[in-house]
Amino acid sequence: MNGLKLIAGNSNRSLAEKIAANLGVSLCEIDLDRFGDGEIRAKINENIRGVDVFIIQSTNPPAENLMELLILNDTCFRASAERITNVIPYYSYARQDRKDQPRVPITAKLVAKLVDVSGANRVLTMDLHSAQIQGFFDIQADNLFAAPVLLDYIKEKRIKDLTIVSPDVGGVKMGRAFAKRLNAELAIVDKRRSEKDKTEVMNVIGDVSGRNIVILDDMISSGSTLLHAAGELERRGASSVMACATHPVFSGDACANIMKSSLSEVIVTNTLPFDTNRCPKVKVLDVSGILAETIHRIHSNESVSTLFV
Numbered sequence: 001m002n003g004l005k006l007i008a009g010n011s012n013r014s015l016a017e018k019i020a021a022n023l024g025v026s027l028c029e030i031d032l033d034r035f036g037d038g039e040i041r042a043k044i045n046e047n048i049r050g051v052d053v054f055i056i057q058s059t060n061p062p063a064e065n066l067m068e069l070l071i072l073n074d075t076c077f078r079a080s081a082e083r084i085t086n087v088i089p090y091y092s093y094a095r096q097d098r099k100d101q102p103r104v105p106i107t108a109k110l111v112a113k114l115v116d117v118s119g120a121n122r123v124l125t126m127d128l129h130s131a132q133i134q135g136f137f138d139i140q141a142d143n144l145f146a147a148p149v150l151l152d153y154i155k156e157k158r159i160k161d162l163t164i165v166s167p168d169v170g171g172v173k174m175g176r177a178f179a180k181r182l183n184a185e186l187a188i189v190d191k192r193r194s195e196k197d198k199t200e201v202m203n204v205i206g207d208v209s210g211r212n213i214v215i216l217d218d219m220i221s222s223g224s225t226l227l228h229a230a231g232e233l234e235r236r237g238a239s240s241v242m243a244c245a246t247h248p249v250f251s252g253d254a255c256a257n258i259m260k261s262s263l264s265e266v267i268v269t270n271t272l273p274f275d276t277n278r279c280p281k282v283k284v285l286d287v288s289g290i291l292a293e294t295i296h297r298i299h300s301n302e303s304v305s306t307l308f309v
Helices: 013-023 063-076 107-117 131-136 146-156 171-181 224-235 254-260 288-299
Strands: 004-008 029-034 042-044 052-056 083-088 122-126 139-142 164-168 183-195 196-205 212-220 242-248 267-271 280-287
Touching: 004 013, 004 212, 004 288, 013 052, 029 063, 029 139, 042 063, 052 063, 052 288, 063 107, 063 254, 107 131, 122 288, 131 139, 139 288, 146 196, 146 267, 146 280, 164 171, 164 254, 171 183, 171 212, 183 224, 196 242, 212 224, 224 242, 224 254
Parallel strands: 004 052, 052 083, 083 122, 122 139, 164 183, 164 212, 212 242, 242 267, 267 280
Antiparallel strands: 029 042, 183 196
């Protein structure tokens, strides 16, 4: 594609290569390594003056992934790129999106400000932890959904007596959309967060007895929310329980706990790199097609609104 360059950071090189293959282009040649003291060194080995640049980089820990993105933004800005779009499949530091306690930061806003001032003109991300984060940017921010890929996979399984379960009230809107498209019932788990990575199920709203359950969430981190919800649903008579989430963060003992659980399957996408050998119950779906199509439309100044539903 004329006038378009794709640049990949180190956070998810495999996804970047798939996006490039979908677009029929090669990734831009860059040097992204370290100085002797560990500082990040970046150099772009191709001319990008006047070019529409898309930098593909999730910002998941370690923090160097975020620093790489910021440094690549500055590199492209100083190389006179015409427009710099950050493709951030997984936008991290998003769980702290408001002051829910005294003396805590709003990291979702902080990272947005860092992206803004580092030289980016636009952000393209997927399944933000909360929709309000779009408003934290002072530049255009598009939030895509992995729903088309996830829905197609669930439809292929032809699950009978299906109920979609939202693990919290915040996910009800997405849960209702999934339930409608799958002709399924909807239930909600009422939970309370007892610690930063632990939750306690208080109640289940909806009848799950004898139903085949798909728990729907935006990410799986420690797995505490998922496993507590799955246990409570089984106690209330659910026939089977599987889970579906966009971002496979899988911190700590999440994989081991999922393997020990009665979950039949966990469906995620490749917004983050994940080796299924770590957890054979996990099925990874590819979202590179959605991201590539959006990049193509942005570059061609075509509407992308149809991709947000």
